[in-house]
Amino acid sequence: xxxxxxxxxxxxxxxxxxxxxxxxxxxxxxxxxxxxxxxxxxxxxxxxxxxxxxxxxxxxxxxxxxxxxxxxxxxxxxxxxxxxxxxxxxxxxxxxxxxxxxxxxxxxxxxxxxxxxxxxxxxxxxxxxxxxxxxxxxxxxxxxxxxxxxxxxxxxxxxxxxxxxxxxxxxxxxxxxxxxxxxxxxxxxxxxxxxxxxxxxxxxxxxxxxxxxxxxxxxxxxxxxxxxxxxxxxxxxxxxxxxxxxxxxxxxxxxxxxxxxxxxxxxxxxxxxxxxxxxxxxxxxxxxxxxxxxxxxxxxxxxxxxxxxxxxxxxxxxxxxxxxxxxxxxxxxxxxxxxxxxxxxxxxxxxxxxxxxxxxxxxxxxxxxxxxxxxxxxxxxxxxxxxxxxxxxxxxxxxxxxxxxxxxxxxxxxxxxxxxxxxxxxxxxxxxxxxxxxxxxxxxxxxxxxxxxxxxxxxxxxxxxxxxxxxxxxxxxxxxxxxxxxxxxxxxxxxxxxxxxxxxxxxxxxxxxxxxxxxxxxxxxxxxxxxxxxxxxxxxxxxxxxxxxxxxxxxxxxxxxxxxxxxxxxxxxxxxxxxxxxxxxxxxxxxxxxxxxxxxxxxxxxxxxxxxxxxxxxxxxxxxxxxxxxxxxxxx
Ligand code: BES
Ligand code: ZN
Numbered sequence: 086x087x088x089x090x091x092x093x094x095x096x097x098x099x100x101x102x103x104x105x106x107x108x109x110x111x112x113x114x115x116x117x118x119x120x121x122x123x124x125x126x127x128x129x130x131x132x133x134x135x136x137x138x139x140x141x142x143x144x145x146x147x148x149x150x151x152x153x154x155x156x157x158x159x160x161x162x163x164x165x166x167x168x169x170x171x172x173x174x175x176x177x178x179x180x181x182x183x184x185x186x187x188x189x190x191x192x193x194x195x196x197x198x199x200x201x202x203x204x205x206x207x208x209x210x211x212x213x214x215x216x217x218x219x220x221x222x223x224x225x226x227x228x229x230x231x232x233x234x235x236x237x238x239x240x241x242x243x244x245x246x247x248x249x250x251x252x253x254x255x256x257x258x259x260x261x262x263x264x265x266x267x268x269x270x271x272x273x274x275x276x277x278x279x280x281x282x283x284x285x286x287x288x289x290x291x292x293x294x295x296x297x298x299x300x301x302x303x304x305x306x307x308x309x310x311x312x313x314x315x316x317x318x319x320x321x322x323x324x325x326x327x328x329x330x331x332x333x334x335x336x337x338x339x340x341x342x343x344x345x346x347x348x349x350x351x352x353x354x355x356x357x358x359x360x361x362x363x364x365x366x367x368x369x370x371x372x373x374x375x376x377x378x379x380x381x382x383x384x385x386x387x388x389x390x391x392x393x394x395x396x397x398x399x400x401x402x403x404x405x406x407x408x409x410x411x412x413x414x415x416x417x418x419x420x421x422x423x424x425x426x427x428x429x430x431x432x433x434x435x436x437x438x439x440x441x442x443x444x445x446x447x448x449x450x451x452x453x454x455x456x457x458x459x460x461x462x463x464x465x466x467x468x469x470x471x472x473x474x475x476x477x478x479x480x481x482x483x484x485x486x487x488x489x490x491x492x493x494x495x496x497x498x499x500x501x502x503x504x505x506x507x508x509x510x511x512x513x514x515x516x517x518x519x520x521x522x523x524x525x526x527x528x529x530x531x532x533x534x535x536x537x538x539x540x541x542x543x544x545x546x547x548x549x550x551x552x553x554x555x556x557x558x559x560x561x562x563x564x565x566x567x568x569x570x571x572x573x574x575x576x577x578x579x580x581x582x583x584x585x586x587x588x589x590x591x592x593x594x595x596x597x598x599x600x601x602x603x604x605x606x607x608x609x610x611x612x613x614x615x616x617x618x619x620x621x622x623x624x625x626x627x628x629x630x631x632x633x634x635x636x637x638x639x640x641x642x643x644x645x646x647x648x649x650x651x652x653x654x655x656x657x658x659x660x661x662x663x664x665x666x667x668x669x670x671x672x673x674x675x676x677x678x679x680x681x682x683x684x685x686x687x688x689x690x691x692x693x694x695x696x697x698x699x700x701x702x703x704x705x706x707x708x709x710x711x712x713x714x715x716x717x718x719x720x721x
Contacts, residue, residue, distance in 0.1 A: 120424040122257050122486050124204035125266035129163035130156050132266050137277040141320050143248045146229035146236040152263050153181065153222045164209050166221065169260035169267035171202030172228040178207050181220040190221065200485045202260050223264050233258035235378060235702055242321065242376050243339040247285060249321035251375055251391065253384060253704065255314040256425050256486035265313055270423050270529050272310035279303045281320050288335060288373060290317040290386035295325045295333055307387065309366060310527055312421050317386035319373055328352050336374035343397050344374045350404060350446060354411050357445050362415045362438065363519045370411065378668035380702040382406040385413030393669045395638040402604045403639060405443055405455055412438035420525040425486035427532045429477040433498010440499065453574040454605035460572045463496035467564060475563035477501065478532035487704065500569050501559045507570055508550045509543055517543055532560055580606040581613040588615035594629040608643040623653050633659035642672045649679035649686065665697055670705045677709050681716045
């Protein structure tokens with residue numbers, strides 16, 4: 086099955102024809118009340134608790150066992166529960182009666198939708214129909230194709246000896262490893278018992294015990310209610326190193342020391358975040374460093390953020406990703422977007438809080454640099470995203486939640502909150518932040534509920550500063566309002582000036598004071614070079630600054646995008662190494678795109694991808710494939 090981007094959805098294995106058919110998620114009149122990306126009838130039933138008992142089978146590449154859901158009926162006559170699944174085999178369904186006796190249930194499997202997966206319908210038998218709460222047990226197996234799970238052979242791990250499994254449930258992949266109501270609008274607590282090969286350790290987004298005995302059976306509890314996209318599991322040759330009293334890092338032993346060094350500031354981050362945003366509600370905060378194919382920079386699985394090893398730069402220069410994932414413990418995990426269309430409430434808020442943390446823990450200058458780089462990415466993004474989707478809270482009727490928004494939710498959301506902070510003053514806004522997290526704690530919220538809350542607590546409470554229409558412009562209009570605050574950074578301005586002076590030949594490369602620059606300044610310097618530099622001058626630059634040889638993944642990303650755009654062939658071998666070394670989508674996809682778009686190298690890009698793709702994550706591959714098809718179809 087090919088899952089496509091944007092507005093056309095292709096179904097490849099159509100039995101009747103080879104042509105692509107267009108499918109749409111059901112259109113619903115009011116975009117505010119419905120989650121387009123789930124089949125679950127949450128207006129009739131809601132799940133409250135999940136118990137998992139699963140065996141991790143690396144040979145079959147499957148999880149096998151049961152999910153037991155405690156469900157509450159909210160509509161009296163409702164008689165059928167609809168759950169989300171994808172590529173899951175349901176072996177049996179039964180109701181567990183209060184006596185403990187099992188009552189076999191009748192279920193049927195619905196039609197598969199290319200994005201949403203397959204609905205599972207379970208009849209609630211008459212005997213149970215009057216009960217307000219009941220327990221449904223599903224015996225099942227996942228498929229090796231599960232979109233949430235990556236089963237890595239030993240060769241793709243740091244230690245090369247043991248296999249590794251990790252999940253990535255956001256946005257709608259939890260349904261490919263657990264049959265459940267897969268919508269952020271429903272929060273559940275969970276318990277789990279996981280059986281693994283005895284030499285491996287299992288971790289979950291739950292109460293991991295750093296001192297757990299390695300015996301192949303691991304029990305977990307997540308006592309705080311969480312949305313389904315935060316369900317997470319990892320299994321591998323994983324060890325623990327403490328950072329502070331409540332913080333630590335898990336990784337393969339080969340990376341443990343480097344990880345403990347890189348993320349040594351995590352305990353300080355946690356304490357700073359608590360002082361600024363209110364109590365941390367989750368117990369411990371640990372990090373898990375994954376193998377290179379982990380497709381994101383980080384994922385905010387509660388109590389245990391998952392991170393890409395590409396952050397191990399050796400100088401702590403990429404730890405804003407940790408600040409980001411930690412901040413999600415408030416924005417996202419504590420107060421959750423009700424649907425993926427409201428994703429800016431998770432990502433925009435988190436980007437804003439991330440910058441606030443970076444200011445305090447590192448410096449205003451560093452936060453300014455990162456803020457300006459993000460803003461530049463936002464401007465580039467506006468050039469490619471259709472105007473209707475440039476709203477923070479767009480009207481959505483179909484599409485794939487893995488594809489839309491991204492950068493806009495993050496950086497436009499951040500600028501919106503910086504604008505509010507500026508208008509009301511930091512002191513007032515900080516009180517608002519604390520109250521917002523307190524008032525909506527363990528709840529879900531839509532953009533419209535946020536608008537009303539903001540109106541009541543800031544706009545109307547402090548009249549004459551910002552009106553509701555201005556806020557609506559941020560939420561519903563494309564681009565940026567002309568009163569947005571434009572980020573600035575003295576350090577990056579200097580780097581850009583140096584790039585102009587060196588490009589025009591006014592100064593030598595030895596006059597560029599790059600030794601004292603942050604990696605962020607170096608990236609801005611690279612992005613600010615003249616577009617028509619000769620091969621010799623690019624070689625000179627590369628030799629002097631060591632760009633192709635950089636061990637900083639973000640500098641590499643920036644440089645190799647330029648290398649590809651400029652067709653700077655002397656660095657193509659190292660460009661290819663970059664594409665083999667990293668798996669995080671953000672680090673590789675734009676380099677492929679730049680090659681494919683430079684007018685000469687589409688075939689080369691596809692050749693490299695064909696060779697390297699087996700080490701990438703399926704989600705990364707889908708996203709690169711869809712970029713190639715778009716470029717082939719539209720020319721860019
Ligand atoms: N929750 C996201 C990752 C994500 C987003 C997964 C959408 C699936 C769908 C995570 O918190 C995130 O934003 N990661 C960023 C970090 C960066 C912005 C600091 C990433 O991976 O690049
Ligand atoms: Zn995020």
